[in-house]
Amino acid sequence: MTQVVLFNVFNGLIVGAFYALMALGLSLILNLSGVINFAHGGFLALGAYLAYTLIPYIGFWGALIVAPPLTAALGLVVEWLLIRPLYGKDPLYGLLLTFGLAYIFEDVTRLIWGAQSVPFQVPGWLMTSLSSQLFFITGYRVFMVIIVTAAVGGLFAVLKYTRLGMRIRAGTRDLDTVSTLGVNVRVLRSLNFGIGIYMAGLAGVLAAGLLGLSPTIGANLIMPSFVAIIVGGLGSLLGTLLGGLMIGVASGLAAVYFPSATEAVIYVMMGLVLLVRPRGLLGEEGRLH
Amino acid sequence: MPKSNWRAGVNRRTLVKSGAALAAAQFASPFVIRARAADAVKIGLDNPLTGTYAGPGKNELVGCQMALDEINAKGGILGRPVELLVEDSSSGDAGTAVQKARKLIEGDKVDFLLGNVNSALALAMAQVSNEKGILHIVPGGHTDAITGASCHWNVFRVCNTTQMEAAAVCAALVKEYGKKFYYITPDYAFGHTLESGMVKAAGALGGERVGGDLAPLGAVDFSSYLIKAQAANPDVIVFLVQGDDMLNAMKQAVQFGLQNKVHLAGAQQEMEPLEGLPPEARIGTWVLEWYWNQPGVPHVAEFVEATKKRTGRVPTARTWFGYLSVWTCALAAAKANSLKAVDMAKALQDFHLPSEIALGPNPAFYRAGQNQLLASLFVGNAQPSGSAPDDLFHVTDVVNGAAIASSVEESGCKMTWPT
Numbered sequence: 001m002t003q004v005v006l007f008n009v010f011n012g013l014i015v016g017a018f019y020a021l022m023a024l025g026l027s028l029i030l031n032l033s034g035v036i037n038f039a040h041g042g043f044l045a046l047g048a049y050l051a052y053t054l055i056p057y058i059g060f061w062g063a064l065i066v067a068p069p070l071t072a073a074l075g076l077v078v079e080w081l082l083i084r085p086l087y088g089k090d091p092l093y094g095l096l097l098t099f100g101l102a103y104i105f106e107d108v109t110r111l112i113w114g115a116q117s118v119p120f121q122v123p124g125w126l127m128t129s130l131s132s133q134l135f136f137i138t139g140y141r142v143f144m145v146i147i148v149t150a151a152v153g154g155l156f157a158v159l160k161y162t163r164l165g166m167r168i169r170a171g172t173r174d175l176d177t178v179s180t181l182g183v184n185v186r187v188l189r190s191l192n193f194g195i196g197i198y199m200a201g202l203a204g205v206l207a208a209g210l211l212g213l214s215p216t217i218g219a220n221l222i223m224p225s226f227v228a229i230i231v232g233g234l235g236s237l238l239g240t241l242l243g244g245l246m247i248g249v250a251s252g253l254a255a256v257y258f259p260s261a262t263e264a265v266i267y268v269m270m271g272l273v274l275l276v277r278p279r280g281l282l283g284e285e286g287r288l289h
Numbered sequence: 290m291p292k293s294n295w296r297a298g299v300n301r302r303t304l305v306k307s308g309a310a311l312a313a314a315q316f317a318s319p320f321v322i323r324a325r326a327a328d329a330v331k332i333g334l335d336n337p338l339t340g341t342y343a344g345p346g347k348n349e350l351v352g353c354q355m356a357l358d359e360i361n362a363k364g365g366i367l368g369r370p371v372e373l374l375v376e377d378s379s380s381g382d383a384g385t386a387v388q389k390a391r392k393l394i395e396g397d398k399v400d401f402l403l404g405n406v407n408s409a410l411a412l413a414m415a416q417v418s419n420e421k422g423i424l425h426i427v428p429g430g431h432t433d434a435i436t437g438a439s440c441h442w443n444v445f446r447v448c449n450t451t452q453m454e455a456a457a458v459c460a461a462l463v464k465e466y467g468k469k470f471y472y473i474t475p476d477y478a479f480g481h482t483l484e485s486g487m488v489k490a491a492g493a494l495g496g497e498r499v500g501g502d503l504a505p506l507g508a509v510d511f512s513s514y515l516i517k518a519q520a521a522n523p524d525v526i527v528f529l530v531q532g533d534d535m536l537n538a539m540k541q542a543v544q545f546g547l548q549n550k551v552h553l554a555g556a557q558q559e560m561e562p563l564e565g566l567p568p569e570a571r572i573g574t575w576v577l578e579w580y581w582n583q584p585g586v587p588h589v590a591e592f593v594e595a596t597k598k599r600t601g602r603v604p605t606a607r608t609w610f611g612y613l614s615v616w617t618c619a620l621a622a623a624k625a626n627s628l629k630a631v632d633m634a635k636a637l638q639d640f641h642l643p644s645e646i647a648l649g650p651n652p653a654f655y656r657a658g659q660n661q662l663l664a665s666l667f668v669g670n671a672q673p674s675g676s677a678p679d680d681l682f683h684v685t686d687v688v689n690g691a692a693i694a695s696s697v698e699e700s701g702c703k704m705t706w707p708t
Contacts, residue, residue, distance in 0.1 A: 001606030007516045014508050044675045116344035117536050117565025127544055127569070135519065136512050208542075211509055212565050216341055220509045225594065255513030259502035260476045262513065 001065070007136060008252035016248020017148045018206060019242045022221060023228035024152065025199030027240040031172040032192045032231065035094035036082055040200050040225065041106025041218025047071040047201030048208035048217060049113055050118055060123050064090050064205050071201025072194045079193040110215040117214040126209075129152065142206075144206050151202060152241060154196070157239070168192050172235065227270045233283025242281060317457065330366040330628065332357075332618055333374045335404035335414060336428075340380025341507055342406040343531050344561045345607045349406065349428050350375065351600055352611025360619045367622055373615070378405050378414075381506065386410040390417045400628050401618045403611075408432035410477040415444045422707065424630045426617055428610035430558065432478040433486070433700065436661035440702035443630050445617065445637060446551050446612045447658040449578055449690060450700070451479060455486030455555045457578040457666040457695040462687065463494040465574070466552040467524025468651065473514050473538060474499030474529045483529050483556055499523050504530060504538075513539040528555040530572075532647055537561045539700030543570040560605035563681045569674035571681055576688075577648065577667040579606040588645040603679040609648060613662075618648045619654075631707060634660075651689045658704055659697045663690040 009273055026040045051060075051067035058066065078101070086093045126139040159165035166189055171178045177183040207217060232243025245264040254265040261268075273280055295355075334353055338345035357373050365371050374397055378386035386405055393399045394417065402418045402425045405411040411430030419441040420423035427435055427446040435693075438444045458630070462470070470491060474480040479505070488498050500513045500521040505663070506529075512703075518526045524545065530538050539562070542553055558575030581603040583589045592612075594606040604612075621633035638657035647653035653664035669684040 004520045005516055007520075008513045011516060013510045015512065089501070106478050109341060110339075114344075115338075115347040115560050117533060119565055119567045124569075129544075131547050132546075132550075135547065135550075136516055138544045138546075140544060204648065210537075212531050212533050212540060212562070214341075214536075214565065215343065218342075220507055225675040251510070252513045253501070255517065257519075260505060260512065262508060 005256055006251070007134075008256050009249055011062040012249035012252025013137050013245055014248070015251065016147055016245035017145050018203065018210075018244075019221075019228050019248055020244025021091045021151060021206070021225045022203040023225040023232075023240045023244045024155065025196040025203070026225050026236060027234075027237055028155075028168075028199070029193055031195040031235055031237075032175070033083070033087060033094075033189050034091050035086065035193075036091055036098065037196070038095060039078075039101035039105060040098075040196075041058050041220075041222035042102045042109075043071055043075060043197050043200040043213060043218070043223060045218035046074065046105060046202035047110050047204030048120070048213055049109055049204075050061025050201070051205040051208060052113075052118060055121060057274060060121070061067065061268040064202075068198045068201035071204070072198035074095055075197025075200075076190055076194045079190055083193070084189075085184070100173055102222070104116055106215050113215070116216065117212040120208040120213045122209040132166065132265070140209055144210070147202070147206060151199060155199070158195075164188075184246050224266055227266045229244075230270050231273050232278055235284040236280070239280055239282030244247060315450060317690040328374045329370045330622070331372050331374055331391075331395060331399040332401045332403060332615060333376065333395060333399035334437075335376050335378045335386060335389045335393060335402065336357045337380040337406050338377040344603075345406050345429060345532065345559065347353075347379075347612075348561065348607035349611035351596070352428075352604070352608040352613075353403065353615045355595060355599065355608075356612045356619075360615065365511070367626070367628065371536055371619070374399060376708050378407075378410055381410070382415040383409060383410050387417055390414045394418070394421045394423055399423070400622075403428060403614050403618075405430050406607075408435065409477055411435055411437055412478070415439065415441055417581050419443055422630050424618065424621065424633050426614040427691070428614040429607055430479075431483070431572045433451070434478065436659050436700065436702055438701040439698075440613050440659060440704055441633050442660075442706045443702050445634075445655055445662070447613050447617070447665060448606070449661045449664075450486075450661065451483035451556070452486040452490075452700075453666065453690055453694050454576050454578075454655050455490045456695075457659035457668055458554070458556050458574065459487060459494060459496065459667050461574055461624065462497050462525055462527075462552075462554055463491060465517075466554070468496045468497055469523040470525050470527050471521050471523035472501055472510065472527045472529060473518065473519045474501060474503050475504040475506050475534060476529060477506050480529055487527060487556060493550045494685040504534065506534065508534060509537060510539050512545070514538075515542055515547060519545075519547060519550065523551055525552045525554050529555035529557075531557060531559070533560060533565075535559075536565050538561070539566055539570050539573070543572070548572055558682075559607065560603070560679075560681065561607070563671055564602075564679075571673045573671050574683075575669070575671060577669070577684075578668045579604075579609040579665075579684055580682055580684060582676070582682075583649065586648070589648050592647075613642065613646055613648075613653075616642070620646075636647070636705060650687055651691070654691075655693075656694070656697065658706075659700060659702045661700075663694055666690055666693075 051063035054063040129135040130137040228243035232239030251262045254262045376389040406429045408430040410426045425444045429448045433450045474484045554574040625632035625636040639653040649665040652664045666688040667684045668686040
């Protein structure tokens with residue numbers, strides 16, 4: 001029994017890392033722009049399908065490199081055309097728009113690639129388990145954790161050490177002052193959105209190797225991302241990362257003790273956090289009032 | 290300051306107007322296949338077009354369309370052209386399915402109601418169709434209750450019951466793999482009845498349930514369940530999850546290399562998830578309800594060709610369900626020489642479908658007193674590829690549904706007819 005629990009905790013961390021990747025992109029966009037991007041799952045699905053389409057031409061590794069920036073480019077177009085008019089307004093407008101976009105993306109992927117799931121091939125050598133005992137630690141999951149760590153590390157490095165990152169961080173605190181100081185806030189928001197969508201696209205390519213690739217792949221993953229942000233704390237990227245890991249582990253433990261509640265448990269956690277500490281574990285007070 | 294070239298804010302009037310427009314859109318015409326004719330016979334299809342079950346729903350729709358074209362080419366129903374009105378029931382929201390059913394029956398005045406892939410939605414819709422006295426064919430909702438404890442005189446079901454699927458596959462599993470089963474079951478009506486059917490059928494052969502988990506519908510990650518399953522040391526891990534859940538579970542199980550330690554199998558399998566799995570994950574013993582590759586069985590090849598011409602792919606069991614469902618409507622009306630639901634329902638009791646619609650080695654007929662279609666079940670093994678690119682299933686045994694179905698009494702169906 002202890003082994004099952006330990007395995008599930010460990011596996012939960014791996015799955016949680018994946019949730020964290022998606023949640024971080026979402027959090028980035030939310031912190032700077034105040035836009036609740038419900039279409040994040042749709043961008044994830046697009047990234048996955050773009051990779052699926054590219055694999056026969058440039059292989060899995062090529063698709064991994066190319067699909068996320070392509071998705072980010074599409075994200076920039078969406079931001080420029082649709083989201084920009086909503087900055088500074090009630091966050092509800094952004095939510096409504098992106099909510100509708102989520103449906104549009106799902107139906108567009110259904111239209112282009114069909115309603116049925118499509119087979120997504122990952123290189124065979126990634127498919128083997130580390131050992132017979134630790135069978136759930138497959139090469140692919142290790143690879144996924146490495147990619148997530150690199151992406152998260154890269155993101156934090158950009159935010160801490162580059163001028164763009166500094167401006168984004170300053171912008172999340174006080175965008176008006178940043179604008180007064182001469183920074184082109186429009187471009188800043190666009191780039192920030194692009195980075196967030198890049199992470200969604202990357203999460204999509206990784207997800208397609210793990211799960212079945214169908215038009216609803218994003219819809220199933222969007223809610224854990226929101227929960228990760230709420231649990232970890234609005235306004236804190238580190239909190240989001242922790243939130244993602246926590247819900248992964250919670251889900252894994254629920255599978256051991258209360259298997260039909262693996263999805264419900266993350267909402268219970270969210271409910272508890274909202275009751276006891278509404279700003280989340282590492283969140284700042286007064287976000288999105 | 291950033292230049293804003295949009296009007297500031299959305300004013301309340303706009304919001305109210307758009308809300309009203311949205312509400313009105315709910316009552317707009319459904320997607321109609323064929324231009325409306327005043328005297329057309331209408332068939333209403335209330336099935337998932339979005340969400341988890343969009344894949345099977347789409348294939349059932351294709352089957353319906355194929356039957357519709359054939360029927361209209363032959364003069365329609367009782368000399369009148371036939372229309373198919375299509376509504377999206379959603380994949381899991383019973384409220385939407387019921388609302389659309391009411392709209393089709395009361396608003397569009399359909400003569401027949403078809404649906405739903407989701408067993409729970411099918412049951413909810415059956416309440417409505419029974420209340421309104423409309424002939425209702427369920428192409429692909431499997432839970433036993435539809436022609437069991439919750440049976441109605443006006444509701445007919447094409448696909449197998451979960452009890453039949455369990456009975457068909459259990460003998461093969463126990464004989465070939467062993468007696469200890471661990472179940473991964475979707476946590477809703479279909480899953481519950483399928484698991485209890487399996488436990489019962491396996492138990493009769495000496496099989497033992499060493500453990501199991503109920504997974505929420507739409508669960509994305511099965512690794513925790515698979516960890517538990519492996520720890521229980523079964524002979525077989527029985528996957529009862531369907532659609533995308535099946536795909537995720539099998540993909541992950543094979544990634545873990547579990548097929549090298551235990552056998553992976555299940556009851557109901559479908560072409561849709563098999564086509565979506567990477568080739569190395571197309572393994573295991575399953576039962577299909579209809580398969581396209583039936584050498585020597587008349588008319589099947591023509592049906593396969595017609596489907597390929599329309600969609601570029603082979604027909605799946607879902608295509609056949611939709612096809613047979615719409616043909617049932619036409620044949621029932623023809624036999625009863627009437628569109629009154631009670632007359633047609635009576636005409637369908639013990640009604641045998643012609644071989645060009647039955648498309649299988651055994652006769653296909655609706656059992657009297659239960660309205661359940663008994664036909665063939667195809668037990669076999671998934672394979673990465675076969676004689677043709679779409680040949681993803683190797684049939685080892687074709688079971689006659691009539692031979693393994695529980696009796697009408699055992700099913701719990703007590704049918705009452707309107708006076």
